[in-house]
Amino acid sequence: MTDPQKITQDLVIESLKKVSYPGFSRDIVSFGLLDHIQIDDQSVKVFMKLKSADHEKGVQIEEFAKKQLLADYPGMQIEVSVEMQAPQQSEPQDKVQTHFLENIKYKVAVASGKGGVGKSTVAVNLAVALAKTGWSVGLLDADIYGPSIPLMVGIDEKPPFDGQKIHPIEKYNVQWMSIGFLVDNNEAVIWRGALVHRALQQLMNDVAWPDLDIILFDMPPGTGDAQLTLSQSIALDGAVIVSTPQDVALVDAVKGVQMFRKVNVPIMGLIENMSYFICPGCGTRTDIFSSGGANTTSKKIDVELLGEIPINTAIRAGGDAGAPVALENNTVSEAFIEVAERIKNKLLNR
Incomplete structure (x- = not known):
């Protein structure tokens, strides 16, 4: 008792x-x-x-x-x-009156159901690829616990501050902002949900984002506080889910799709990363992590397969060197360009 x-x-x-x-x-x-x-x-x-x-x-x-x-x-x-x-806001998500980033036309989350699928690599290269199509682009690193954007784009400087707001850093024709610009690279970010919520809103509201055609949000893996904060703070135009071909990754990708659907965020499609390997010597394609998983899953959950990104050492090397592979002109960068074009067309024709 x-x-x-x-x-x-x-x-x-x-x-x-x-x-x-x-x-x-x-x-x-x-x-x-x-x-x-x-x-x-x-x-x-x-x-x-x-x-x-x-x-x-x-x-x-x-x-x-x-x-x-x-x-x-x-x-x-x-x-x-x-x-x-009754909810105060009963209008569809794309009609919600937002308080953040109102000067940016399109807002798209790049998410994954689990870590280790290359979501940040895809997000960075999509940002560069979209810029190559002629759009003005920004990327906000919303992965508060594991910000990797500074390394992937080779930025080790602090963003400028004008006395009122900090400014994103421009490189490769993309505006970049990350919590990693503001904390020590070797410092672990150990925050509860409320602090994550506040940090994300500050990265949107206390940053002098210029007028842009699109901003991508590199989300943390999973379905937690950051995803909820973002969906409640702004009217997202869509979410892109990144997965690899294995069943264990696709199961979590489906959870990511379901989470965004619960908060009325349109699913733009699924990207299969590490989809296949082309031997540089003989040109033979090898499906290292199985084949067709993302295509089958996308049909089951009624989302579009936006593209398949191969495994290639150039992608890894570009991320480590701070020079995304999408900057180059080759078959690997073309895979990102094709996905970027599909995303762009879906936004323009919705």
């Missing part, structure tokens, strides 16, 4: 922080759902408000919260009530 005298509102809040919002790693308290708590000698009553038209989500939150509180306070009567409220 739990001693009712020892139960406080702060303890109940800590218990509720163990409950994740359905479909996300972020907890229901940080989502701002908690309205008030009532505690007496026999019961704990929790009242929440959820701005959503998804009644099932409210039922899930009630069940998850009640289960957690029963586990933490055995013997107490637990009541959890979620009041459903």
Whole structure:
């Protein structure tokens, strides 16, 4: 039995922080759902408000919260009530009034369901490829925990500050901004969700982004706080999901697609990275990580396969040297150009 005298509102809040919002790693308290708590000698009553038209989500939150509180306070009567409220913004995602980056025409997230699939490499080369098509391009490194853009584009300087805002660094005809420009390269970024949320918004609002045709967001892997913050802060025009051909990567890629669909972000398509290897000696194609996985998966989940990027030492060497392979004119860079053109056409013709 739990001693009712020892139960406080702060303890109940800590218990509720163990409950994740359905479909996300972020907890229901940080989502701002908690309205008030009532505690007496026999019961704990929790009242929440959820701005959503998804009644099932409210039922899930009630069940998850009640289960957690029963586990933490055995013997107490637990009541959890979620009041459903109509969302303030009922318009489609592309009609939402945004507060960030309003001077940039198109905003596209480059994401992956898991790490190690080459998402940042693809994002950097897509940015360069889009610039080669004639568009003005920016890239925001939203991978707060593992910013790799500074290395991949060979920038080791601090961004300029005009007394009010910092300015992105231009290189290869692309405007770059990364948390990696602002912290020591050897320093681990250990932040909770609220700090990630604030940092991302500052990289959008406190940076003097010029007028651009498009900005790409290099997202951290997975389906966590950064993805949620971005989808809530701006009206994304689409998300591009990067995967490799293996089943284990494609399973997580599907999760990434589902996450963006839950927050009403259009899926522009799937990119299969490390798709195949062409022997430089004989020209034979070898499917090192299986073949056709992304194509089959894209059909199952009704998304377009935007392209297949080969395994090639030039891609790795370009990333290590800070000179993306898309800068060159060869068959490898052409693969990125083709994907960039498809993305561009989808945005122009939507």
